[in-house]
Amino acid sequence: MTQPPQPPQQPPNEPPQDAFQKQPEAPQPPAAPPAPPAGGFGAPTTPPPGGFGAPTPPAPAAPPVAPPQAPATPPGYGYPAPQPQQPPTPAYGQQPYGQPQFGQQQAYGQQQYGQQQYGYPQPPTTPLAATGGGSGDGGGKKGVSPVVWIVTAAVVVIALIVGGGIWYAGSSDDGKGDKKNTADGKDKGGDTGGGKGKDGTGFGGAGQEKVPANTAASIAFQLPAPQVAKDTVDSVKGSWLTDTVYAKAGVNEIVGYDPATGAKKWTLPLPGETCGSSTDVTKDGLAAVVSEDAKRPKGGDHQTCSQITLFDVNTGQKKWTKSVGTGASALTFEELSFTGDTLAVGGGLRGGAAFDLAGNILWKPQQGTCEDVGYSGGEQLVAVRKCGDYDNEKYEVQLLDPKTGSPKWSYKLATGLDNAKVLSTNPVVFGVGTGDNAAGTITDIFSLDASGKLVTKISIDDEKYDFDCEVGMTEGCSKVVVGNGRVYLATRQHDAGGDIGMTNELVSYDLKTGKSTSDRVDGGEYEIFPLRMDGGNILAYKDGPYDKGSQIVTVDGKSMKQTTLLETPATETVKNAISSMVPGSSSSEIRYSGGRLYLGKELISKPYSADEKDYTAIGFVSK
Structure with missing residues (x-):
């Protein structure tokens, strides 16, 4: 019986404790400290090698080599120094599995498989006015003199160059998506790893999102939460946006609304509450949900998540409702994803299955020791698969033929890695987590080429980057997107100094070299994180400070x-309503397109008091 996801944990509003880069896994040469800079506001004390308190690298076994020299002219403000070449990173040091150097065949082996594949409730808010004002100015004010920043940045960068450490990784925030529904907040594809984009330059070309005539947004509507039984948590997972409809799951139904006014356009009854949904919409306006097979009894007990429904978002017409098996033998699912005319369903306990858009089963779970854990669609269909007995499973990532489920190639994971999260299907990029919070975070990112061979593995410090991944899901990681041969990440908030307070950045790594890029997007007074790619641009959400609204911004991938594309009103009631949707968490839903922003939640519960109201979604439109 499938349980709903647990409430997301908010990231602590605290500065990081050490450097963004993990401790190097290979010995590094000793470093000599640089001479302090002269003049100005006084030279700050040089930080220890490794940056921001990172442990000093162990002494090398080989005779020391000369340390790299600091450049004659310090790098400009906001740009981390070039990194020295590092030896290939071993794969966790677990066994001779290892990770090959770029261009070499992986040690663990790639092979073709011929067999058939089968594969919190949130705080309540007070009601808002139907319309509201908003500030259209877009950026954040900075209360620190640029001279202070330049001097400080130059000193820190020089120290980190000599010490062999890394500052905040730089970022080039550009990309392209492969999904039909560009309003969606989770992108599944980009160009080939490190290769050229659709415009032939390495970038994804022009974006579709244009700047509205007035970026100040007003409230279009709020959707009141349905009444639920006391002490229960009910699922309203699923929201979709087209040119003419914003659709949101309710309890045992889906409702289509006018995007500008919130007026109901249609209602589609479901067998029970939603357990999972496709985040994308096909070119023909189709979406899918999996729901429980019956309404919950008065006590709120969950029912079996077995009923798959395909429907038209624009009209609310149900195309079909299917299951794999019937009654007590029906299989359960939690994830749905489109690739062309194939709807793949996964996340169950006995493997995945797939349907065509007419409702015919293309493949379904087979008996055996292997099963598909889940799928990620888009331009290609990628599966995460496990084989073996309980507590001794082996996992692999596969590229599938969407019509047959047969693997085109398989990439085996090292023993002990059991939580692969697909970040992109073209190129195939996935993350894994290790440590105490392995299932909900990412510590290593793998980039594969078109034949399933490893291009690079990027090891990162999840204490420095802000991930929120749904436990047990193949998809569902927020604040990380892939495009233009890069993976874009949001750093955790940290002290910016001066009058700004807390801030964070968008940064990126190159999927071909595995190295951080020199591009960077600063949040300023805002907390910024990526939503999806829009051509060669990156679409991002900025959570405003106490006196400013939230923003949707587009960042040119080259410059x-x-x-700013949209800014919400800065009133306290609006900010509280937005906060209740927990933007950026894996349980939040953010849809943006054409000057329209919709924030939704996946779980609801009874309000804390009778005079307070709870909402499942809030919409904003540009004036």
């Missing part, structure tokens, strides 16, 4: 210039 890194931020342009």
